[in-house]
Amino acid sequence: MTQSGLGNISIMTRSLAWAIICFLVLPITVVFAVSVTDRHYLSLPENGISFQYYRNLLTSGPWLTSILQSFIIACVSTAIAGVAGTLCAIGCWRLSNKASNFIRLLMLAPIMVPTIVYALGIYQFWIDLRLIDSYTGVIIAHAVTGIPYVVITVSTALAGFDPRLEQASLNLGANMAQTLRLVIIPNIMPGVVSGLIFAFIHSWDELVIVLFIAGRGVFTLPRRMWDGINEALDPTMAAVAAVLILLTICLLVVDIYARSRRAS
């Protein structure tokens, strides 16, 4: 019996489901409409559309600096989370005993524990280590909280990978590093890519930790958006949001492509 053979649910349920999906998607599109306004405040365009706020964004020093800072932080923290998370997932997968199960659960902590709790702790810690408002401080905090996303996606990819291939590689004389580089990593690459994308988005979008441990020196994009929304005047904020939505959709397409390759 195929999935489509079961498609006899009432038209009401189906329309309700589509209405809910519209509730998910449509409100977001309002950002595009507001971003091309010709007025000086947040509103719909009145006498035709204008791209002045996109021009504003491209020539505004503060916004561009924030974007660059967020990009650097996201890249470095993703690299750290990617390496640590991938190796950890592989180690746990091979051990697969009680201890490694516990460690995999432990690695999920940053997703389950509210960020505000962690933000207080790392704020205190960075005050002691004098890492407040530094790239190093933000990068470490984002890397550690990004590890779960990599562990999750790589573990999922490993679940479909035959452990005997690894054993064969080791028996044929390859050492651990060669086995990792030539046998395991290429086979789980789509999972690693997914994890990297998630970790990148996590850092790129992270506000709560940054509110505590960064100040005027490291002023990331979410931090500037936070101020932008609270001031609620400048439509440039809408242009930023529109650009971010388009970038996110591009990343989503890359991820779907990576997953479909894994499936095939």
Added chain:
Amino acid sequence: MTALVETATMPMRRHLRFNHTTRYWLLIAPALLLMIVFYLYPIGRVLWMSVTVPAPGLDNYALLATSASIQKMLWTTARISVVTTAITLILAYVVSYALVHASPRTQRWMFLGVLIPLWISVLVRAFAWFVLLRREGLINTTLHASGVIDTPLNLIWNEVGVMIGMVHYMLPFGILPIFANMRDIDQRCIAAARGLGAKRFEAFWRIFLPLSLPGVVGASILVFIFSLGFFVTPALLGGGKTLMIAEYIKVQILEVVRWGVGTMLAATLLVVIGGLLAGLSRVVDLRKLFGAG
């Protein structure tokens, strides 16, 4: 003879195995060290401060029973989280139900509609709602222009606005676990019930619904936990008037600088969530729920 060889090679084999295990532990080590030093230790400090600052003892925790403003905030947090979770679950159940019964093609499009919002920055989503809901926002101006209302509706800086934004944020987290569970339900059970004379609703109510409950339990705890500690959307759409615990903690630390109260509330939040997760782990596999099965 063979026995002799076996005993002779045994210590060597054990040595080899030990070596392998060590190697795998070395792979785990970087992540584990990062996690212990830069995650668990800072959280440990929060717990420690909650019983030592400003003076050792449980004075901070006594505020839970005595401070009216803290009790009001806790009550607001609980109320918003419960209502958000309930609404999210009902909507998520409908979407998941339609998803499992859709053709693969329709399913792909619906999934896209669920995943796109999940991926878009939470700040962008809160901003979109802000544009729609505020007093001079799109909903109020449209309704006013079309003559439906005379005075603008209060859709923001109150619990209504916070709940709308939160349900929007939480829906994908409700849909994914419920859908994953529904997909595994053997549809032949429903067919059998129908074949035995059950009406459509009866088959749903007595067979499908009970079978889908584990997914609902998992999704509800997940959404409830995320709601309890949610900062961005409640802070932006609540506008400082509807205070939930995460924003309250931020104010205690960054504005009033009362570390004792802030860390005590953080510790309380952590204990409540830990308790919920411990309860949940008896019903469903946590790693599976978070996608690391």
